[in-house]
Amino acid sequence: LVSADVYMHNPRGSNDRNCERNANRNNGNRLFDSQNNAAGGYACPRAVGDETFQDEDGMARFGGRGTPQDKKMYYYEGSILPIEWTNQHGCGPNSKVNCEIIIQYMCEDTADPEVNNFWPWSNTKWGPKSDGTGGTKVGEQGFRSTIDIASPRDGIPRDSQDAATDTIPKNAQAAVPNTKENRRFGMHENFDYYDRCEHTERNKGLYTADQRMRRNDQRATRQNPNGNRNGLECPEERDHYPWWHPSPWIDVAVLTNEAPAKYPCTDIVEIGDGSGRYACKASDQAVADGADPSEYASARCAYYLANSMNKHKKGYCDAKRDLTVQVKYDSNEWKRNKWPNNREACEAVTNAAGEQIAEWIEISHADNFNNNQIDYPICGQTSFSRVNHLGNADDDANVDSSNYYESNGNVYLPQSNNANRFVWTVPNIPTPKNEANYFSAGMEKAYQSCTLRLRYNISTSDFAQWPEDAMEVGHPWAKQMVNSTHNAQKGKDDSRTPLVQDPYIYTGAGDSASKGSQFVSLAVNTNQYGRTFQDRSYKFAIKKRPTAATAANDLKDEPPKPVIPANAKIFNINVRGKRGNIVQTYPSVEYDFVPNRLAVSKNQDYVHFQWTGSDYNPRRGCNNGEGGPPDPNDFVSTANANKNSRADRSNIIFMNTMAENVPMDMLGITSEEEGSLNFASKVLKSKDAIGGETPCGDNDECYESVMRLAYLNQQSDGGSLMLRGNKNCLTEEELDAIKNKNERENHPLNCAKLNAKPFPYFDGGVMKVQKGGKFAYFSSRNNNFSNRDQTGILCVRGDGETCENDSNGVLQDENQHISTATIRSKSYCNDEASDYTMGNNFGAASCIELDESLLLTETQASTQADNDKIGDGNEEPCDTIIFFFQQATLEEKIGLAIALLFVGMGSAWGGYYAYNRYQANANKGKRFAGNKNWKGAKATEMI
Numbered sequence: 001l002v003s004a005d006v007y008m009h010n011p012r013g014s015n016d017r018n019c020e021r022n023a024n025r026n027n028g029n030r031l032f033d034s035q036n037n038a039a040g041g042y043a044c045p046r047a048v049g050d051e052t053f054q055d056e057d058g059m060a061r062f063g064g065r066g067t068p069q070d071k072k073m074y075y076y077e078g079s080i081l082p083i084e085w086t087n088q089h090g091c092g093p094n095s096k097v098n099c100e101i102i103i104q105y106m107c108e109d110t111a112d113p114e115v116n117n118f119w120p121w122s123n124t125k126w127g128p129k130s131d132g133t134g135g136t137k138v139g140e141q142g143f144r145s146t147i148d149i150a151s152p153r154d155g156i157p158r159d160s161q162d163a164a165t166d167t168i169p170k171n172a173q174a175a176v177p178n179t180k181e182n183r184r185f186g187m188h189e190n191f192d193y194y195d196r197c198e199h200t201e202r203n204k205g206l207y208t209a210d211q212r213m214r215r216n217d218q219r220a221t222r223q224n225p226n227g228n229r230n231g232l233e234c235p236e237e238r239d240h241y242p243w244w245h246p247s248p249w250i251d252v253a254v255l256t257n258e259a260p261a262k263y264p265c266t267d268i269v270e271i272g273d274g275s276g277r278y279a280c281k282a283s284d285q286a287v288a289d290g291a292d293p294s295e296y297a298s299a300r301c302a303y304y305l306a307n308s309m310n311k312h313k314k315g316y317c318d319a320k321r322d323l324t325v326q327v328k329y330d331s332n333e334w335k336r337n338k339w340p341n342n343r344e345a346c347e348a349v350t351n352a353a354g355e356q357i358a359e360w361i362e363i364s365h366a367d368n369f370n371n372n373q374i375d376y377p378i379c380g381q382t383s384f385s386r387v388n389h390l391g392n393a394d395d396d397a398n399v400d401s402s403n404y405y406e407s408n409g410n411v412y413l414p415q416s417n418n419a420n421r422f423v424w425t426v427p428n429i430p431t432p433k434n435e436a437n438y439f440s441a442g443m444e445k446a447y448q449s450c451t452l453r454l455r456y457n458i459s460t461s462d463f464a465q466w467p468e469d470a471m472e473v474g475h476p477w478a479k480q481m482v483n484s485t486h487n488a489q490k491g492k493d494d495s496r497t498p499l500v501q502d503p504y505i506y507t508g509a510g511d512s513a514s515k516g517s518q519f520v521s522l523a524v525n526t527n528q529y530g531r532t533f534q535d536r537s538y539k540f541a542i543k544k545r546p547t548a549a550t551a552a553n554d555l556k557d558e559p560p561k562p563v564i565p566a567n568a569k570i571f572n573i574n575v576r577g578k579r580g581n582i583v584q585t586y587p588s589v590e591y592d593f594v595p596n597r598l599a600v601s602k603n604q605d606y607v608h609f610q611w612t613g614s615d616y617n618p619r620r621g622c623n624n625g626e627g628g629p630p631d632p633n634d635f636v637s638t639a640n641a642n643k644n645s646r647a648d649r650s651n652i653i654f655m656n657t658m659a660e661n662v663p664m665d666m667l668g669i670t671s672e673e674e675g676s677l678n679f680a681s682k683v684l685k686s687k688d689a690i691g692g693e694t695p696c697g698d699n700d701e702c703y704e705s706v707m708r709l710a711y712l713n714q715q716s717d718g719g720s721l722m723l724r725g726n727k728n729c730l731t732e733e734e735l736d737a738i739k740n741k742n743e744r745e746n747h748p749l750n751c752a753k754l755n756a757k758p759f760p761y762f763d764g765g766v767m768k769v770q771k772g773g774k775f776a777y778f779s780s781r782n783n784n785f786s787n788r789d790q791t792g793i794l795c796v797r798g799d800g801e802t803c804e805n806d807s808n809g810v811l812q813d814e815n816q817h818i819s820t821a822t823i824r825s826k827s828y829c830n831d832e833a834s835d836y837t838m839g840n841n842f843g844a845a846s847c848i849e850l851d852e853s854l855l856l857t858e859t860q861a862s863t864q865a866d867n868d869k870i871g872d873g874n875e876e877p878c879d880t881i882i883f884f885f886q887q888a889t890l891e892e893k894i895g896l897a898i899a900l901l902f903v904g905m906g907s908a909w910g911g912y913y914a915y916n917r918y919q920a921n922a923n924k925g926k927r928f929a930g931n932k933n934w935k936g937a938k939a940t941e942m943i
Contacts, residue, residue: 005533006456007040007390007587009419009576010084010594011073012612013454013535015041016230018155018186019163019616021646021872023584026165030155031186033230033238035533040587042578043614044154044164045073045538047759048631051156056149056183057448058539060759066722067555071761073612074541077428079570080404080412082595084419085535086587089458090387091420092394093257098465100256101382102241102455103422104249107542109439109446110365111151111248112141112190118246118363120196120318121325124172139437143190145178152451153177154538155186160632163616168231170194175232188451188536189232189248196316197234201338201345203244207465209526210488210500217337223527239532241455242307245341246314249453250365251377253422254308258300258470263291264380265301277469278302280379301379303470310374313362317346320359327357368438373430385420390587393420410797412571412599416810419589426542444544452537459530463498501526545570552704555718559708559765560701568606570766571598573792575611575650575779579625580618581787591650591782593792597811600695602772602798607695609709609764613648618873620644621742626781627753628746635724635758638738641746643875649754650779650790652709652764654694658776658793659815661785665689666710695796697770709764710780714756723758724749742877754781772799774813 020026024038046054052063058072091099124142143150155164168174168185175191177183197218208222218236219227237243265280279302286296317340319328333339340346349358366374383393404413404423429447432438439446464477471478488494508518545564552560577591621644630640653663668689687703696702729751738744748755779790795803805811
């Protein structure tokens with residue numbers, strides 16, 4: 001059992017979860033082989049319900065009522081997105097481990113391609129027609145069902161109690177989402193892809209140590225010798241990078257401890273010495289800086305770029321196009337799962353008449369697009385992270401991939417001791433050479449459904465594991481990469497393999513000849529040397545930048561969209577984490593903003609605020625999770641509100657400084673003025689208070705943006721109003737009238753806790769920064785000082801602000817250790833710390849009757865019972881472990897004392913009776929023991 005390995009936190013990583021409410025996932029074979037702990041990952045990013053409430057494309061349908069709303073995460077092309085993860089076994093320049101992080105994405109055009117020669121010729125694509133022109137899906141996608149996307153798809157629950165976590169069956173029919181049951185199955189790689197994997201001979205030149213491959217095809221690898229199925233992922237592709245056949249994944253980055261010292265490798269040139277090797281090309285910035293080749297060149301990176309399918313052709317064997325596809329299915333090679341994996345063997349496949357029936361086909365992703373539409377992946381370093389640790393990485397300003405710089409040296413995204421991170425510039429939607437033939441619905445449609453994949457490969461230096469082209473010239477291991485010649489033979493000497501399963505290693509001759517040699521037993525699993533872990537995101541979209549401004553639309557719950565110039569920088573601010581305390585969420589994390597520190601430039605840059613969560617978390621309450629709405633949610637009443645909730649919700653409210661935990665003054669009025677001003681006057685006062693104190697400046701658009709981020713448009717959201725019958729948010733007086741704390745805080749109309757937002761997704765819109773300074777912000781719902789921190793800072797260069805890191809290398813504001821006066825309304829409840837009958841570790845409020853009398857007796861705080869780390873949480877509100885006398889009434893205490901008195905008397909009498917019975921039995925026959933006078937006793941005395 002692996003305790004924890006790699007988990008993606010932004011974008012939201014599934015770890016093979018979907019909509020289970022459990023602390024542990026239901027099915028680790030659902031979509032892919034993660035090799036991770038079942039406790040990891042985040043639940044599906046949706047509200048509870050079936051496809052009529054929210055469909056596979058993320059559209060909120062409200063059961064067929066109202067105006068649909070798009071509730072799927074999206075990123076504008078060219079925007080800056082920090083990809084964050086934690087990895088357990090170390091990475092970066094850590095001498096204990098060799099490490100590669102491979103980041104890839106896939107959208108609908110490669111997951112379910114329309115172009116005919118991208119994937120193997122198959123019945124689902126062509127049909128058994130001799131001329132190749134009359135197949136059922138010639139020039140069409142193989143699996144999409146009209147409006148329902150086939151791949152990539154997350155899988156949609158059939159009803160509110162379904163988790164939709166079953167593994168998709170291995171047949172083409174299940175891959176087509178034409179029924180509600182089929183739409184329950186998630187699918188990333190498609191059925192044709194897996195079908196080819198299952199029937200193609202595995203690469204038998206690979207090192208498999210002493211593992212026994214139980215299959216001849218590409219399902220069997222050293223890490224997966226039995227060829228177990230995980231969704232429709234091909235195990236050989238999963239376990240090896242770069243792979244030698246086509247795959248639907250487009251490479252984003254390869255991060256390795258063998259990367260250049262400073263500048264990432266983004267392009268290559270052929271060395272030209274006849275070796276066929278490549279070298280990293282110096283970037284414009286490296287040239288401008290006069291960088292030494294050691295700072296930008298790396299044989300490992302050059303090898304990765306030269307073999308990336310982004311630009312490098314990958315080959316596969318298929319039936320000749322002038323024949324029917326059936327000749328492949330009828331061949332012995334296909335039936336025996338030994339379909340060729342190389343050109344020579346492919347062109348040697350013949351039918352019974354000796355005629356060639358197969359041909360070798362090569363393709364790269366770039367082949368389908370205009371020049372430079374698909375770039376090489378970035379190859380760079382990762383920050384140092386230690387082993388046996390799921391936490392932040394070392395702050396290394398030299399790791400470009402973890403930071404974001406401007407050419408003038410300004411730092412936008414400093415690493416600042418964050419989680420492991422790669423700063424991704426989201427790609428532009430590419431333009432095909434022939435869009436009508438490549439993807440007729442258009443590439444904007446194809447990029448509406450994408451998923452991100454992160455693989456984490458670790459290995460030791462016990463033996464050479466890279467080919468010569470990936471090693472520096474002259475490296476002593478350059479020609480010593482292990483291969484099939486080093487595999488152990490069953491029943492034969494294992495001396496050929498550098499490592500065997502759980503070996504004995506001799507360490508000494510022993511204390512004497514008679515005592516024998518000394519040896520130790522190692523914990524070695526040969527299928528875990530050179531091991532790969534992975535995580536994948538839920539679906540998201542990549543969209544073009546707005547070229548025409550649009551106003552806010554409350555029916556669709558959409559923010560206004562400004563025109564964003566093509567050369568402007570857009571930075572994404574998202575939310576990571578899930579409901580629960582730090583132990584309950586592990587190995588996931590608690591709520592935080594990503595990034596939580598960002599520097600941008602006035603009048604030049606834009607920030608896109610957007611986040612999602614899930615309503616399928618384990619139940620968490622008390623200090624472990626704030627607010628509702630409840631599960632189930634009727635949107636209007638306290639039904640189910642006394643149970644701990646599951647929902648994630650976040651907001652952003654600006655503060656004066658990061659050290660504070662209350663909003664800045666957003667009203668601009670005194671308590672005396674509050675009752676005398678009309679609505680219009682209050683709005684003007686609020687605009688004056690906010691104007692110039694937030695990063696968007698001083699205008700009406702800025703005010704609306706700040707209000708939307710703070711209150712999530714709960715009062716005007718058309719979908720929310722329709723579900724709750726146009727009921728208003730509860731007033732402070734109405735909330736105070738609800739005496740039960742859980743019912744009050746989880747009530748679906750408690751907008752103060754953001755509960756009136758029926759979906760966990762929220763689009764705060766794009767903000768143009770127009771005011772220099774440092775602007776701190778927090779989530780009023782989740783930030784809970786000394787329990788969890790959900791705060792961030794947005795620094796805008798301009799108006800005298802330079803946004804430089806402080807002496808500790810951290811971007812932050814000054815802690816002035818002062819408090820400010822704000823307009824506060826006294827809550828109904830009193831602090832639990834004031835009550836001697838309750839513990840003060842619950843935080844929040846207790847609604848107790850105020851008692852200011854002095855205490856004369858000793859007291860103890862009660863202990864909160866934390867929710868389980870297993871199951872689906874605890875629905876009971878604020879369970880506590882307490883002594884009975886701390887809560888019992890006087891009458892209950894007297895009754896208990898009387899009962900205990902009778903129990904004591906009964907126990908004493910029972911003990912006395914038992915003692916006498918024991919003594920009587922023990923002395924039976926011993927009347928004259930030790931006394932010889934019995935010899936003279938009368939017979940009757942002895943009876």
